[in-house]
Amino acid sequence: xxxxxxxxxxxxxxxxxxxxxxxxxxxxxxxxxxxxxxxxxxxxxxxxxxxxxxxxxxxxxxxxxxxxxxxxxxxxxxxxxxxxxxxxxxxxxxxxxxxxxxxxxxxxxxxxxxxxxxxxxxxxxxxxxxxxxxxxxxxxxxxxxxxxxxxxxxxxxxxxxxxxxxxxxxxxxxxxxxxxxxxxxxxxxxxxxxxxxxxxxxxxxxxxxxxxxxxxxxxxxxxxxxxxxxxxxxxxxxxxxxxxxxxxxxxxxxxxxxxxxxxxxxxxxxxxxxxxxxxxxxxxxxxxxxxxxxxxxxxxxxxxxxxxxxxxxxxxxxxxxxxxxxxxxxxxxxxxxxxxxxxxxxxxxxxxxxxxxxxxxxxxxxxxxxxxxxxxxxxxxxxxxxxxxxxxxxxxxxxxxxxxxxxxxxxxxxxxxxxxxxxxxxxxxxxxxxxxxxxxxxxxxxxxxxxxxxxxxxxxxxxxxxxxxxxxxxxxxxxxxxxxxxxxxxxxxxxxxxxxxxxxxxxxxxxxxxxxxxxxxxxxxxxx
Amino acid sequence: xxxxxxxxxxxxxxxxxxxxxxxxxxxxxxxxxxxxxxxxxxxxxxxxxxxxxxxxxxxxxxxxxxxxxxxxxxxxxxxxxxxxxxxxxxxxxxxxxxxxxxxxxxxxxxxxxxxxxxxxx
Ligand SMILES: Cc1cc2nc3c(=O)[nH]c(=O)nc-3n(C[C@H](O)[C@H](O)[C@H](O)COP(=O)(O)O)c2cc1C
Ligand code: FES
Numbered sequence: 001x002x003x004x005x006x007x008x009x010x011x012x013x014x015x016x017x018x019x020x021x022x023x024x025x026x027x028x029x030x031x032x033x034x035x036x037x038x039x040x041x042x043x044x045x046x047x048x049x050x051x052x053x054x055x056x057x058x059x060x061x062x063x064x065x066x067x068x069x070x071x072x073x074x075x076x077x078x079x080x081x082x083x084x085x086x087x088x089x090x091x092x093x094x095x096x097x098x099x100x101x102x103x104x105x106x107x108x109x110x111x112x113x114x115x116x117x118x119x120x121x122x123x124x125x126x127x128x129x130x131x132x133x134x135x136x137x138x139x140x141x142x143x144x145x146x147x148x149x150x151x152x153x154x155x156x157x158x159x160x161x162x163x164x165x166x167x168x169x170x171x172x173x174x175x176x177x178x179x180x181x182x183x184x185x186x187x188x189x190x191x192x193x194x195x196x197x198x199x200x201x202x203x204x205x206x207x208x209x210x211x212x213x214x215x216x217x218x219x220x221x222x223x224x225x226x227x228x229x230x231x232x233x234x235x236x237x238x239x240x241x242x243x244x245x246x247x248x249x250x251x252x253x254x255x256x257x258x259x260x261x262x263x264x265x266x267x268x269x270x271x272x273x274x275x276x277x278x279x280x281x282x283x284x285x286x287x288x289x290x291x292x293x294x295x296x297x298x299x300x301x302x303x304x305x306x307x308x309x310x311x312x313x314x315x316x317x318x319x320x321x322x323x324x325x326x327x328x329x330x331x332x333x334x335x336x337x338x339x340x341x342x343x344x345x346x347x348x349x350x351x352x353x354x355x356x357x358x359x360x361x362x363x364x365x366x367x368x369x370x371x372x373x374x375x376x377x378x379x380x381x382x383x384x385x386x387x388x389x390x391x392x393x394x395x396x397x398x399x400x401x402x403x404x405x406x407x408x409x410x411x412x413x414x415x416x417x418x419x420x421x422x423x424x425x426x427x428x429x430x431x432x433x434x435x436x437x438x439x440x441x442x443x444x445x446x447x448x449x450x451x452x453x454x455x456x457x458x459x460x461x462x463x464x465x466x467x468x469x470x471x472x473x474x475x476x477x478x479x480x481x482x483x484x485x486x487x488x489x490x491x492x493x494x495x496x497x498x499x500x501x502x503x504x505x506x507x508x509x510x511x512x513x514x515x516x517x518x519x520x521x522x523x524x525x526x527x528x
Numbered sequence: 529x530x531x532x533x534x535x536x537x538x539x540x541x542x543x544x545x546x547x548x549x550x551x552x553x554x555x556x557x558x559x560x561x562x563x564x565x566x567x568x569x570x571x572x573x574x575x576x577x578x579x580x581x582x583x584x585x586x587x588x589x590x591x592x593x594x595x596x597x598x599x600x601x602x603x604x605x606x607x608x609x610x611x612x613x614x615x616x617x618x619x620x621x622x623x624x625x626x627x628x629x630x631x632x633x634x635x636x637x638x639x640x641x642x643x644x645x646x647x648x649x
């Protein structure tokens with residue numbers, strides 16, 4: 001019987017914290033524990049993102065549930081001395097948030113704590129993402145084992161469908177329905193693709209999911225493969241996501257070694273292998289048809305739909321494409337049932353949503369909250385309120401998303417409620433801005449992004465973004481005239497109506513919102 | 529991996545290690561590890577408890593530490609939190625006492641009056 005440690009220190013190692021020296025801090029912690037003869041009692045473990053994003057290196061202490069931020073290598077000495085030799089919290093760096101230990105999904109009604117109710121991020125910041133056994137310890141791969149033994153592919157699709165899960169990549173298409181389309185097609189081979197391109201500015205949830213719990217994504221993909229009859233999966237991931245790529249590669253290898261991926265999974269005749277395809281960092285390649293073109297080795301330009309990928313996708317074969325977060329919801333749904341999932345969230349949108357919250361707020365970072373939580377709750381309950389100034393506006397869903405003013409603070413964030421006010425939920429980025437931000441400058445900045453990223457295939461988007469940027473630039477420099485506003489509106493509307501793909505159709509979203517919500521900001525800058 | 533049973537075997541083995549992080553423990557022993565506690569032998573008390581947890585295979589029990597509670601003459605002190613029960617504080621818990629408390633209170637639920645310091649909040 002091995003001796004059990006009495007405490008575990010988790011070092012959040014993700015793309016951000018690595019830059020702050022997280023790995024060195026982990027090594028230093030181990031050295032210090034050793035120096036005090038605490039190596040057996042206190043385990044130092046690597047994990048994915050723990051949550052907060054603007055607090056340097058984050059470490060967590062279990063079972064106390066304490067979270068510390070901004071820790072430096074020098075400070076580790078004192079930290080270990082205080083926290084583990086003397087045994088009291090190290091107040092200097094203690095954060096007000098608590099770690100996610102032991103909070104169950106049942107506590108739906110009191111939405112006040114940050115970590116309540118996690119499905120997707122349940123293991124993030126808790127397990128070592130590079131240790132497959134820790135994932136298994138959290139019931140990992142059990143869902144896959146169960147369906148292979150006990151369920152037909154139709155039954156799996158039915159569970160996903162009944163759960164009401166909708167795609168988390170932006171468009172919110174019902175996942176079960178999408179799977180059933182590909183399942184129906186006779187042609188083989190079929191493919192499962194995980195869209196991990198995540199090019200939307202301000203969105204980094206997929207990265208943190210892959211860095212924190214890569215096996216959950218793989219398991220979701222394998223379950224999808226079984227359901228639709230595919231034996232190969234691809235993860236299309238952006239090249240900048242080095243740590244995600246490394247961890248996914250290791251995860252795939254480890255799963256293959258245990259026979260959880262590869263041939264004859266769980267001793268059945270189901271084979272499923274996962275490969276990684278690295279993207280070159282073009283925003284439009286996140287759009288599913290451009291993604292396919294890019295995967296096939298061509299310039300990443302969108303294709304016309306129909307045919308939809310379900311019929312003719314990768315290499316013109318039936319293909320099911322889902323977002324990382326969508327796949328991460330699958331295993332928990334299989335394990336806990338469709339009804340359980342439906343109880344979370346709202347009627348139109350079951351489950352939770354992972355957001356990356358940024359801007360003028362006290363605590364930026366990653367949160368997972370039930371669908372239907374309002375913007376006000378996100379800002380004041382989860383993000384700790386405004387860091388300075390008063391709330392002015394927020395952009396949800398990234399640069400291609402919508403701009404909201406204070407009137408929208410109490411609209412529940414879910415697919416249906418936002419649709420009713422003419423908006424969409426988008427990718428999960430929530431950018432909060434105070435009154436110091438100029439609307440015109442902000443929109444100009446967004447438009448610059450689209451000018452740069454337009455693939456150039458169609459005229460409305462290639463030329464429209466450029467003209468819109470020029471007009472915005474002119475206005476921002478105080479050289480605009482009244483008819484420029486009209487031109488912006490016309491341009492925006494035309495791009496929305498006539499662009500070839502959703503890139504150009506969504507590029508003017510925030511621009512048009514800003515013109516109707518903050519007309520005075522434009523007018524004040526015009527030549528009188 | 530040939531079947532679900534093999535997977536569950538790994539799961540159950542690893543679970544114990546994850547127990548600290550899932551918060552699903554039922555019993556929490558807090559050892560006061562202030563300077564006074566350490567001088568009185570709290571570290572040895574704690575090690576005894578950790579060994580007992582491993583030996584008796586009681587993964588739902590965890591040990592954590594706290595600073596001085598202000599009753600230095602009672603050290604080593606331990607606080608015992610058991611789900612749905614009033615917390616109990618024991619004083620002068622040396623290794624022998626720790627074994628007795630573990631045997632009687634943690635495994636059988638009987639309070640050991642001999643070392644009892646206080647009960648309730
Ligand atoms: C310009 C553009 C960029 C997109 N970028 C992404 C992306 O980075 N990741 C993603 O999952 N979906 C992205 N999408 C949405 C995908 O086209 C697709 O709807 C999604 O991957 C489907 O997965 P889901 O059903 O799980 O949401 C983008 C769409 C557009 C128009
Ligand atoms: S090709 Fe996508 S909008 Fe032009």
